Amino acid sequence: MRIDAACWHGLDPDNMLMTTANPVELLANGFLSPETEPLAAKSVLSSEYQRDDVNSFASLARRRLPAAILSESTRGHPERSARYNDFLAPSGLPYEMRTAMVSHGRAWGCVVFHRTEASGDFTPEDAALMGRLSRPIAEALRNTLRFDAARRAGPQAPGLLVLDPTDGIELATPGTEEVLDLLRYANPGGRGIPEPILIVAAQTRSAAKEGRQPTPLNVPTPNGWVTLHGSMPSGPRDRVAVVLQKTPEAEAVRLRLEAFALSPREREVAALIAQGLDTAAISERLFISPWTVQDHCKAIFEKTGTRSRRALRALVFFEDHLPAIVVRTPLDSEGHLDVVEKPTVSGVDPRR
Template sequence: MRWTVERLIEEIDLLGARGLPREEFFAELSPRLRNVIDNDASCWHTLDPSTRLLTADAPKELIERGVFAPEATPAAGELIVRSEYMVDDVNTFAGLAARRVPVGILDHVTRGDPRRSARYRDLLLPAGIPHELRAAFVIRGRAWGAVHIARRASSGAFQQRDADALAALTGAIARGIRASLRFDAARRVTGAEAPGMVVLGPGDEVELITPPARDLLASLHPREPRCTGETIPTPVLALASFVRSAPDGGQGGGNVVTVPGGDGWVTLHASRPGPHHDGRVAVVLEPARGARSATVRLEAFGATARERDVATLLARGLSRAEIAEALVLSPHTVEDHVKSLYDKVGVGSRQELVARVFLDEYLPEVVRQTPLTSRGRFDRG
């Protein structure tokens, strides 16, 4: 029996509330997606929310369902990166993330001639995948992930109704990816940005607590210097109570709050790690930080702060006009910044800039499968 889109959104929110590891979240999501959108396989990706560059992929289903042999996946990954950043191609993840509706069908955007796409010629056609549906998963302008959905010729082309259904799911999937990254980072408890995690039982008793969580909980008791870090402050108890009572575990909103602590603001993200009825709540705590500045590599090239802003937006696929609007600059000023960037970095195009400044840094981390922080960036700690 086919599912409605509304039912699948509920299922995705429940998956997100469980705080699953990223790959497990994707593995659970793929078969559920087929209850609404018929497909032969899907490949999920995470993106750096700041730059919209690929940070990880999950090609397991492409291998299991015979689209690619295991030994072919590294070469396929290189072709994906090439089509995303090194050549002008259609329906790139960064391009989709910039759209009001971040979904695209390859057949539609190429007007029935998919050979116009380098990705189709170099990757999809040799793999026997003539039909592709793609989406980026965006919340408030920040892209947390993306998906490639494949159909063989025997399965028929994707239709607009498939794209409409996927568009309706993008917010829920973005929330699920964001939750997975946050809980993945908390489980590792390593790196400079590692948050803490505390699991509360049905009666708010502490079942599990990580070392960083002790310090962060203590910081929420600035007037109690003898606090052991396991005395649960009121904001945490209130958030846990809300998540227990919310039908979707609060994934639709309200399960993330930022509260003042003795050493600055602390962000709390709560989720139900088990069945709805068991009353347990996991809370991730992390220091609230502002947006990270542009990469050190751009600084090494001598780029100014404004030029670093422009470079980041170029990497995200924005046009000159969109950059001007985003940064409240005139198009002429943006063009001057772009020319200055190209001169300093020694490149002549957007693709070369992304390759020189960003991909040299990102690709080794993707190949090494470097873990991600709760903010979707590589954890190099």
């Protein structure tokens, strides 16, 4: 199968949002330049998350055959695709085939293959081949992420604090201080134990006395959510161990939605919208009628200030994923962006 250029992307398997982008071949082969690449990226991201374009990665991941050719999907009229008009045709790459890498219903990445006019279009046989390769590539991507995350130890890894009975620090693993600094945002310059740590310690001791499990504490910081888990280690009484870690992506999305005052059911619906599910799929997943789903959607749009499902997905992607992609943030073992701090990209507003 001839390929003139390819662009690979990572996908977060929980919400189907892109986590990485690699346009190296497009640049190396002269289809894009450093000057045109930002506009091309803007067009692709807008096509994926803001406009109703064909063959989105999320839609491919839900198909029996997770590979699709642009000309076939548009019935021979690729100009119906905004992505074709804004990026593919001007770049001299009129032919496109996209594939999502899916294993057991979870997408771990995707690839876009390009061809020039001289090379001709992709064929159904090409799509069938990529469909067969989708699962083994997905499993290879998943395993690579796990091995890579296991090798990478640093401030992104969970931290551990052990507090003595007077809440003095008895032990702290490397990198913990960076997370503590995030928790001190309400008291800039302070070097004492952050208030959330003290709250977890007190709650953990109380839970131990009552014979129940302590509840994890999710703490908002200027750069994202941090989750604190308390436990009582063996040894002297009243010592508390606190694990500090980046809040898992699915929980962080739930917390962000909760900040918009969404009800529990609205948060469930919004999370499924963020994954790209349509009304019928949400109705089936939550065992509610399609009309109830539509009512929830209306309430969600009003509370989040969005007007459509694409706008809601864009809200999650552009505020949480795009800045991390731009600075090439690594991924954790589950395919999520491995960030404690939310990256900032000076002067970039991709929603314009």
